[in-house]
Amino acid sequence: MENKAHAFAAGIFVLVVTALLVGMVSWLMRDTVSTTRYEMTTSDAVTGLQPQAAVRFKGVAVGKVLDIDFDPAKPGNVLVEIAVDRNAPVTQSTFATLAFQGVTGLSFVQLDDDGSSTAPPPAGPNGPPRIPLKPNALGQLQDMASELVEKVGKATDRINQMLGADNQAALTTALTEIGSAAKSINQLAANTDKTIQSVKLDSLVKQTSGTLATIDKAASQVRVTAANLDGTVGELDKGLKRVTGPGGVVDRLGESANTVTTNTLPRIQNLTEDASRTIRRLDRIANSLSENPQAFIYGSGAVPPGPGEPGYHEPATAPGGP
Incomplete structure (x- = not known):
């Protein structure tokens, strides 16, 4: 009984340790980043793309691939579901392409944006918004190669048609006619030279x-x-x-102007000053006469007081007078 009890306890211990390890791994591997689900649909092959593949926005890891399946809304198209960080600047102008990781052949989703819009993408038919998945450089080269092969085939057919038996015969005839025309031109040039030499040039001379x-x-x-x-x-x-020149009209005019400036103008100025002084004196005399008219008779001295005025004294009578 004791052996069975020990075995049972050991089994329980192993189960508990296993559950703890599983829980620890789940806790360590849990995705703590808040993400948004997007869908991508394409008619091209997605060779090398697997679930859990990286999703990068301009080279920065922003999420991972969740699922790859066929699109039920469009038969023949591949539907890829991805989870992208909510902080990634995904807009209506964001598009996706498949890029390869070195020489391993594995692919990852490369997101890019041409900057023509800043609004978030609208909801798709299944709920999550859809991001267009454009062909990568290799797919574009394949499309261009098929078109190039088709154009080369058309050009080859036209060349074969141009080099047919009928066209070759027409080309030979044209070359023969060109040779005949060249001979005619040479003959005409020779005749022209002869004509020029035969013309008399006496009249021209x-x-x-x-x-x-x-x-x-x-x-x-x-x-x-x-x-x-x-x-x-x-x-x-x-x-x-x-x-x-010296002594000319200009010099004489200069001398006359110099004489007027040095002699005539100072004399006129002196006469003007004398006249001004005389006018001021006459003005003072007129003012004095207007204030004391008796000065015109008695002079400019003090006027003696008259009868009845203070300081008046009667003149003394001469002896023997009345």
Whole structure:
């Protein structure tokens, strides 16, 4: 009984330790970041993308891939569900592409934004907002390769059509006609040279000589006119020297102006000052006469008091008077 009890206790201990380890691992691996679920749908292959693959926004890890399945709303499309950090700047202009991790062949979701919108994306048909998944560089190259192959095929068909038997015969005929035309042009050039050599140039030489003589006469007249102009310019120079030279009109005018400034104007100023002083004296005399008219008779001295005024004294009578 004791052995069974020990075994039972050991089993319970193992179970408890296992549960604790599982709980510890779950606690350590728990996702404490608040995330938002988004969906991506595409008609291209998502080779190398697996659940729990990283989701990066411009290279910064912001979430992970939750699930990869087919889109029930669009048959043939792949539906990828991702969880992205709520703080990631996901807007209506955000788009996703698949990028590869080195040479492992594994893919991760690369989010990017062209900056044309700042509003958050609207809810999708299944509830979570949808982010468009665009082809990566390799997918674009594959699409361009198919178009390039198609264009190369069309160009090859046109080249084959251009190099057909009928077109080659027409090209040969055209080259033959071009050769014949070149020969005709050479013959015409030779005939033209002969015609030019046969033309008499005597009349042209005579006309040229007459023209040169006329030009010579015109040059002589121009020389005479230039000589006359030189004489006129000399006379004008002499006249200017008489006006502006020493002892000329300008100097005389300067001397006259100097005489007026140095002699006439000071004399006029002195006469003006004398007249001003005389006018002031006359003004004072007029004021004195207006205040004391008797000064005109008795002079400018004190006027003796008259009868009845203080200080009046009768004049003494002469002896033998009345």
